[in-house]
Amino acid sequence: xxxxxxxxxxxxxxxxYKLRHPxxxxxxxxxxxxxxxxxxxxxxxxxxxxxxxxxxxxxxLTDEEDRVDDFRVEHFYPxxxxxxxxxxxxxxxxxxxxxxxxxxxxxxxDARYRxxxxxxxxxCDVPKGGKSISTVILNPLQIPAKERLFSFDSFSGTxxxxxxxxxxxxxxxAANTITELNLNAPRLKRLRKAVIEVLQDQVVELAGQGIPVxxxxxxxxxxxLVPNSDDNYPAxxxxxxxxxxxxAENVLRERDYIx
Numbered sequence: 001x002x003x004x005x006x007x008x009x010x011x012x013x014x015x016x017y018k019l020r021h022p023x024x025x026x027x028x029x030x031x032x033x034x035x036x037x038x039x040x041x042x043x044x045x046x047x048x049x050x051x052x053x054x055x056x057x058x059x060x061l062t063d064e065e066d067r068v069d070d071f072r073v074e075h076f077y078p079x080x081x082x083x084x085x086x087x088x089x090x091x092x093x094x095x096x097x098x099x100x101x102x103x104x105x106x107x108x109x110d111a112r113y114r115x116x117x118x119x120x121x122x123x124c125d126v127p128k129g130g131k132s133i134s135t136v137i138l139n140p141l142q143i144p145a146k147e148r149l150f151s152f153d154s155f156s157g158t159x160x161x162x163x164x165x166x167x168x169x170x171x172x173x174a175a176n177t178i179t180e181l182n183l184n185a186p187r188l189k190r191l192r193k194a195v196i197e198v199l200q201d202q203v204v205e206l207a208g209q210g211i212p213v214x215x216x217x218x219x220x221x222x223x224x225l226v227p228n229s230d231d232n233y234p235a236x237x238x239x240x241x242x243x244x245x246x247x248a249e250n251v252l253r254e255r256d257y258i259x
Contacts, residue, residue: 001054001138001177002238003145006047010093011039018091026079026090040073044098050232053097053140054124054181055188058235060100062109070108074099074125076141077134097140102126103187113191121187128181137177138170148249149174152239154200157193159183162242195236199243217247225251 013036017029030037050059053074060070074097079090089095101108102124103116116122128137143149149170151162161174178184199220206216221244224234234240241248 001140001143001150001183002051002056003143004048004053004097004140005145006094006141007043011036011043013039014091014093018088022091023088024091026073026075029091037073040096041071041098044073044096045071046231048098049227050230051235051237052100052124054099055102055183056236056238057100057114057188057191058232059098060109060114064109066107067109068105068107070100070105070110070114071098072101072125073097074128076139078130078132080130094141099124102182103185113187116185116187118186120182121185123182123185123188125181131180133176133180136173137180138173143170146252148238148241150178150238150242152192152196152242154196154243155193157189157191157196157239159188159192192236192239195239196243199240214247217244218250220244221247221251226255 013033014029017024017033017036021028045059048059051057052059057070062069075089075095076097077089077092077095087095100114103114103121104126105111106115108114138149144167147167148162148165150159150166152159159178161171161178163171166174202220203213203216206219207213211219224240225237225244225248227233241252
């Protein structure tokens with residue numbers, strides 16, 4: 001999970017819909033305002049630079065008729081909370097995040113590694129469901145960008161709290177986030193391990209060209225930790241950041257990294 005810097009201005013069609021139907025539910029907006037729904041998804045995609053707000057797999061869109069986008073809108077605070085609050089969480093722009101299907105959708109593009117029949121492979125908003133856990137897990141909109149909150153095991157891809165760098169006040173929530181969103185699902189650990197192995201191979205290749213390891217790490221950080229031509233980050237940004245260590249932090253500091 002990384003910081004999401006959400007656009008302060010909500011999509012125009014969502015704002016218009018809320019003026020006409022301030023107490024409506026999300027499902028009605030989704031079906032009655034198809035253009036508005038697409039506009040919401042497009043803005044979320046831009047704000048999150050193409051990554052799932054929870055696991056950081058790259059959001060996958062498709063043009064194939066028999067496939068579906070590995071992308072849906074998640075409400076961080078449960079929509080059912082609307083009944084107890086003055087805020088309509090169904091249509092609150094700041095409550096909307098973009099997430100993957102958490103391994104639950106067999107018709108997504110690249111289903112071979114994005115989908116799993118095993119329940120223990122479900123992650124992100126799938127295990128979260130409508131549970132009232134918003135106060136005990138991290139909100140991607142509110143976590144700091146300049147501190148590294150998580151670390152990863154090179155051999156297994158396992159995610160854990162970075163005890164050295166994660167602010168003490170956030171450590172319990174960070175641990176809860178991993179557990180409640182099942183961010184150590186076997187599927188995600190395999191994908192993160194593959195990312196780490198690619199990074200290791202790249203460092204070895206550069207070192208074989210006579211480039212010192214520190215310079216190789218700095219070179220990779222400069223290439224991977226900036227948005228690409230589509231303004232997207234690579235999948236598993238936080239894993240890459242952790243592996244590249246101080247070289248990554250230097251690049252992010254130079255960019256005054258906030259998102």
